[in-house]
Amino acid sequence: MFDKLYRKEEIFGTTPSPIVVVAMKELKKKWNGNKILNVLDLGAGQGRNAAFLAKNGCMITCVDSSEIAIKYLRENFPDDCKIIHCKIEDFEDKSTYDMIVSTATLHFLKREQIFLTFNRIKDMLKAGGIVCITMFIDDRGIKTGELKNAFCDFDILLYEEEIITDPGHPGAPEPHKHQVARLIAQK
Numbered sequence: 001m002f003d004k005l006y007r008k009e010e011i012f013g014t015t016p017s018p019i020v021v022v023a024m025k026e027l028k029k030k031w032n033g034n035k036i037l038n039v040l041d042l043g044a045g046q047g048r049n050a051a052f053l054a055k056n057g058c059m060i061t062c063v064d065s066s067e068i069a070i071k072y073l074r075e076n077f078p079d080d081c082k083i084i085h086c087k088i089e090d091f092e093d094k095s096t097y098d099m100i101v102s103t104a105t106l107h108f109l110k111r112e113q114i115f116l117t118f119n120r121i122k123d124m125l126k127a128g129g130i131v132c133i134t135m136f137i138d139d140r141g142i143k144t145g146e147l148k149n150a151f152c153d154f155d156i157l158l159y160e161e162e163i164i165t166d167p168g169h170p171g172a173p174e175p176h177k178h179q180v181a182r183l184i185a186q187k
């Protein structure tokens with residue numbers, strides 16, 4: 001599905017998701033801007049968030065299952081970014097991260113895999129590390145309150161749920177609504 005969409009240039013734009021900008025500020029508060037921060041982007045797409053994070057001095061690992069997105073990232077990102085072509089469900093890594101972001105992606109996983117991924121995020125984060133997630137919570141894997149609840153052992157810095165109107169896109173061209181949840185939390 002995404003391979004087809006990504007044949008058009010930068011379909012999600014080049015500006016970062018606003019919540020990632022907020023999360024980066026939180027991360028900088030914690031680390032005082034003094035060291036290179038290790039950040040994982042799950043479902044990086046064409047890297048609009050990763051590009052912003054790299055500009056802010058982070059070392060990025062991008063994971064995505066779309067061959068076209070990965071090709072785009074490999075062509076457009078510096079050599080020191082780690083770009084991994086695999087499903088989030090199959091991603092294996094012994095690294096630990098200062099921040100893990102995932103925007104508009106985790107709702108594509110099955111419910112059980114979503115919760116497994118939340119647990120893996122918790123394990124992969126360093127103490128004091130930040131998780132930043134946006135995902136749909138409507139007719140998909142998880143329901144209202146469940147994202148916040150999954151991270152109730154973290155310090156919740158931001159949590160909101162909202163119904164947004166999507167003007168339409170290839171595959172669903174008519175305007176439609178989604179319920180979205182947004183979370184920033186600190187381990």
Ligand SMILES: C[S@@+](CC[C@H](N)C(=O)[O-])C[C@H]1O[C@@H](n2cnc3c(N)ncnc32)[C@H](O)[C@@H]1O
Nearest residue numbers: 002012043044045064065066087088103105108
């Ligand atoms: C809506 S896009 C969002 C991309 C990016 N996070 C952004 O906000 O611009 C969803 C991305 O998740 C990827 N994706 C969907 N399911 C995935 C999975 N199970 N494992 C890895 N990537 C996945 C798609 O290939 C796509 O690039």
